Amino acid sequence: MPQDTFDLVIAANRLPVDRVREGGRSVWRRSPGGLVTAMESVMSGRDGAWIGWSGVPGKAPAAFEQGGMSLHPVALSAEEVRDYYEGFSNASLWPLYHDVIVPPTFRRRWQSAYDGVNRRFAETAAGLAAKNATVWVHDYQLQQVPQLLRELRPDLRIGWFNHIPFPPVELFMQLPARDAMLRGLLGADFLGFQRRTDAQNFLRACRQLLVDDDISVKADVVHAPDGHECRAAAVPISIDTAGMAELAETSGVQERAAEIRKQLGNPEHLLLGIDRLDYTKGIRHRLKALEEMYREGTLDPTETKFIQVATPSRERLDAYQHIKSEVEQTVGRINGEHAIFGAPPVTYLHRSFPREEMAAMFVAADVMLVTPLRDGMNLVAKEYVAAHDHSGALVLSEFTGAANELKQSYLCNPHDIARTKRTITRAIEASPEERARRMRAMHRQVQRHDVQHWAERFLSNLAAAPRQP
Template sequence: MPTDAPTDTSQRTHDLVIAANRLPVDRVVDADGTQSWRTSPGGLVTAMEAVMKGREGAWVGWAGETGEAPAPFVENGLHLHPVPLSQQEVTDYYEGFSNDTLWPIYHDVIVPAGFHRSWWQAYRTVNERFARAVADVAAQGATVWIHDYQLQLVPELLRAMRPDVRIGWFNHIPFPPVELFAQLPWRGGILEGLLGADYLGFQRSADAQNFVRACRQVLGLTTKGDTVTVPGTGSRRARVVRASAVPISIDSAGLEALAMTPAVQERAAAIRASLGSPKVVLLGVDRLDYTKGIRHRLKAYEELLAEGAIKPPDVTFVQVATPSRERVAAYRQLRTEVETTVGRINGQYGELGVAAIHYLHHSYPREEMAALFQAADVMLVTPLRDGMNLVAKEYVTCRHDEGGALVLSEFTGAWHEMHQAFVCNPHDIEGLKQTILRAIHTDAKDKRRIMRALRRRVSEHDVQLWAKRFLEALATAPERPSAKDRATS
């Protein structure tokens, strides 16, 4: 069972500390019993891996295994400090409160949220453990960068332990309107936890505004523009917390270099050949999550087949659905629904040796994904709600040939940066069908012009610029309210 005792305070401390639910690595055990660590898949890890290059720092997170945590270790020059979680805490803090309470509320309540006091208590307990772990490894005056919705209480908990450090928090998912956020019985505690930070970064301006508005309406705090005034209590002085948009991006230069390697380009050609060399390859790449709009996408595709607007073998659809949170009931139900739909479509519209849909329920390494992106004529990024969606940026980066077309949901953070894409409302099935057809049939010259604009935007606003903007905003965040704000707080 995990212990809440602090780690050895004689260990090395760091000027930059990252805190996230997971460490950026997974343990791998080979057939002969040899153990090693492998970089984890996922947008956060990929983004922060690029950010941490050339920066010496520590990363605090869960190693992915229940029970006693591994001892701190160094991997690829990064000092990793595992935080222990028991199986019950994984059930209550992670699967429960994080993904069955917060995730639905923060994604427009696409499925109902569950409210359980035991889950909230586990969430508090684990956040306290993370805060202590960060406090142990942060040097005097260190910069601490906390990530995402699983750790929303850490900023205030850490501030109480270490008022000397600079605290930033970044939200990788949407932050909901106050009308949805207010459903949370523990809404005040979450806001107070976040207000322990000096600076809060969000994917979209609307998310930052939702947070500021929640502080005003739920906590009754004074707000002005993108700032919230936190009154002083006891010996603690009044503070000003800033919240603004800093949209995340990718390591575009590194991914483009990978995509241009002969091995990846050869693999892309092999993928198309293995699919029967169709005229058009449609591609979806998502975690198997109800927010990603996979069922809506399949419905649109099935109707296009039924109407004869497209048909195999000229057109085929590849859907990569990475396994996700399979212990949560809503995700198990989603998998059943998706696989049932795929089977029905293939049974009705496929032929011997010609599948209408190629459904792949596992993850792939970056090299394979880069090849898939180059093999796809139309990329379908159609979530019902998404903080950013880095797949859209990865696709256009891999299309160094300026080919392809991106169909993009207007409910992604990416849409705010990539207006030139073929934009859709995934709830509008008829509109989604017409957008897919436009992406297929638009003149190649016009599609190249669109792709050039998308690629330029992503390359100019890469992950390094994102990190630079966030850290600069954190370094310059206001510390004290003005005399006028103090008078009205």
């Protein structure tokens, strides 16, 4: 049985596991995704608990142990899934925080559900945290938890990390709940963001929108009238670099990578994209560029193949159904025009894959295309680099947090299709020496700044934050 209280409590929207059917029985399996990958090694060996939704509406399962972690499910009703998660989190906050690529929708019922769920998370964390414990809250779904938790347990050290961008104040001020959202975050001792720009956007929002709250912002610290101080700074997330590098070198992954290339006809060039099926990921722009390159003859469909993995995401929302339909139509058009006797230039895979298969695809690919329109970090780019130390090429959007660190990638503006095409061509045609030089530099970067480095930086910043007198 899980213990009663813990020195470290992680609060995230989802648990790091999913309930699946195997051999006629229901079991918990590790979830895909950047947060789980990043936090798995952070939690290893620590006296910690993870609270989150199980992914199924209704009564929460009892607490349980999995992979050395104590997991504590939080219940969400079907209505709360609709209003808190699909509504306020993903139809209001997500598009607003991603530069309004899709217009956000605001409904008071959604905001009310968000408030209620955030309070439930705060109460659960308060009950699990030992005296003077550290609580690390994650992401945009739980922005009110820090203040609610501080009201319940002022003895706690509270941190929050934003995995997505934080928008400029000119966009953020559209949010009807903007003041409550800022006050909720200011309950933390330390706020971590992916980029310095994101932290600055938050500080500007506090300075401009909380003018009636008698707060002051000095450098990177927000000072509240009661003496509480909240610091905001960039602490970019990373990956388990050593784990991915070791996995990529195993004989099983190497053999599978060779098999993937063989199944595709051993093309001269193999391009790869791996994304959640989300309108922020730039999949349509990427396919548009490739479609034109095949049509113009820049790419030979018999010699240059492209694999696009699109992991299912939020498929009940209209915007996601629309992007799914557009991507499928574009892939069908490209293959209809350029396939030769069952050998399509684009292989489209709309499903999740285990980590070993992802590693094999990384190893197999000559060029990785990571071209989001907006992304807080993008850990797939770092995973591809970790799987290569002297080969491969990374085409990377300027609008990712990863672009600030992986400066030897082939940077592109995915909105500029013509320049994106030229960038892809440069990456494909680069000499082995140029690719090796670029990849080695990026590999050193992700080796030095891995997930453990990220966690230690965040937790040391949190521990150093001044406490309320």
